[in-house]
Amino acid sequence: MTEAVAEPRRKFRLEVRGAEKFIRSGYRLVGKHSAVKICHWTKSALRGGKHCYKSWYGVESHRCLQMTPSLQYCNMACVFCWRFHTINRGQPFGGDWERPETLLEALIEEQRRLLSGFKGNSRVERRKFFEAMLPTNIAISLDGEPTLYPYLPELIRLARSRGMTTFLVTNGTMPERLEELLERDAEPTNLYISFYGPDKETHLRVNKPLIPDSWERVWRSLSIMPKFKCRKVIRLTLVKYLNLKAPEKYAEAIRLATPDFVECKGYVHVGESQKRLTRDHMPTLEDIKSFASELKHFTGYVYAAEDEASKVVLLANPASPYYREARKRLSGLTNSREEGHMDAAISCGESV
Numbered sequence: 001m002t003e004a005v006a007e008p009r010r011k012f013r014l015e016v017r018g019a020e021k022f023i024r025s026g027y028r029l030v031g032k033h034s035a036v037k038i039c040h041w042t043k044s045a046l047r048g049g050k051h052c053y054k055s056w057y058g059v060e061s062h063r064c065l066q067m068t069p070s071l072q073y074c075n076m077a078c079v080f081c082w083r084f085h086t087i088n089r090g091q092p093f094g095g096d097w098e099r100p101e102t103l104l105e106a107l108i109e110e111q112r113r114l115l116s117g118f119k120g121n122s123r124v125e126r127r128k129f130f131e132a133m134l135p136t137n138i139a140i141s142l143d144g145e146p147t148l149y150p151y152l153p154e155l156i157r158l159a160r161s162r163g164m165t166t167f168l169v170t171n172g173t174m175p176e177r178l179e180e181l182l183e184r185d186a187e188p189t190n191l192y193i194s195f196y197g198p199d200k201e202t203h204l205r206v207n208k209p210l211i212p213d214s215w216e217r218v219w220r221s222l223s224i225m226p227k228f229k230c231r232k233v234i235r236l237t238l239v240k241y242l243n244l245k246a247p248e249k250y251a252e253a254i255r256l257a258t259p260d261f262v263e264c265k266g267y268v269h270v271g272e273s274q275k276r277l278t279r280d281h282m283p284t285l286e287d288i289k290s291f292a293s294e295l296k297h298f299t300g301y302v303y304a305a306e307d308e309a310s311k312v313v314l315l316a317n318p319a320s321p322y323y324r325e326a327r328k329r330l331s332g333l334t335n336s337r338e339e340g341h342m343d344a345a346i347s348c349g350e351s352v
């Protein structure tokens with residue numbers, strides 16, 4: 001079993017520290033290094049409201065399990081991340097990692113407990129409530145870097161065997177884990193690689209890596225991406241005055257990785273990121289649209305959709321095997337708007 005090879009030698013820990021802080025924020029800890037949290041969009045969809053913009057790919061938000069198998073454990077400390085950057089963020093878990101067979105069931109049970117209060121809610125249809133008790137998608141992205149979890153291939157395969165789809169969001173610093181997913185027939189349904197700096201200097205400023213060779217590692221992951229047959233997405237989280245620039249350089253990464261889709265997403269001033277950035281760092285949807293339009297020019301990708309609530313513009317690769325399916329689905333969807341609620345602008349994987 002490959003361990004977290006990207007980690008420099010440092011102390012280990014056996015538990016999540018400062019757990020109260022996570023619990024106060026709505027997380028429920030499961031086992032020693034995992035957690036689940038009900039997504040804003042899961043609640044919204046349950047109450048008959050909007051689904052998240054991942055409905056572009058077929059996700060039903062009320063049936064989504066947002067989880068992490070690597071709580072508090074990441075090898076970067078991105079300035080825009082809305083999660084807690086605890087002092088031991090880069091410290092590997094030193095005990096026996098828990099196996100997906102016990103973890104997945106426990107995560108689903110915890111999600112059910114968290115949602116149980118919706119049963120008597122007059123705004124929640126009974127059918128939807130019972131559907132939510134049986135999640136069909138796992139968003140592996142809540143906190144920390146999920147590719148540091150050594151049993152990730154087993155987790156994805158287990159979810160698949162239960163008929164669930166998986167959305168894996170990675171910061172791209174573990175190319176060896178991506179290779180392992182390929183070798184072990186463990187491709188997720190959607191593979192996201194987050195790419196945040198058009199050049200090394202910006203990457204270092206924005207991602208604040210805790211490992212020495214993160215830039216090179218991310219590029220290795222980008223070069224592996226074309227080997228995946230699943231739906232592939234590059235996520236750009238764009239921060240005004242920091243990395244919302246140089247579309248021609250982002251285009252180089254996109255040409256190498258040839259994802260099916262590119263999500264251009266504006267930074268949202270929420271959570272712990274408020275300690276590091278100001279509201280002025282938030283681009284408007286117009287800023288994102290104009291950046292996306294330049295990116296289109298440099299990549300040959302085409303405009304596919306936008307979501308005002310999540311401040312994201314989707315570009316699609318017209319040569320992708322997923323293009324027609326996406327076009328068909330998108331034509332039946334409306335743009336989601338939930339202005340006034342900042343949580344609505346956050347979606348899973350925002351930190352990575």
Ligand code: SF4
Pocket residue numbers: 039040041042052053054059060061062064065066139167346347348
């Ligand atoms: S934003 Fe992510 S976690 Fe939330 S419902 Fe959509 S896919 Fe699931």
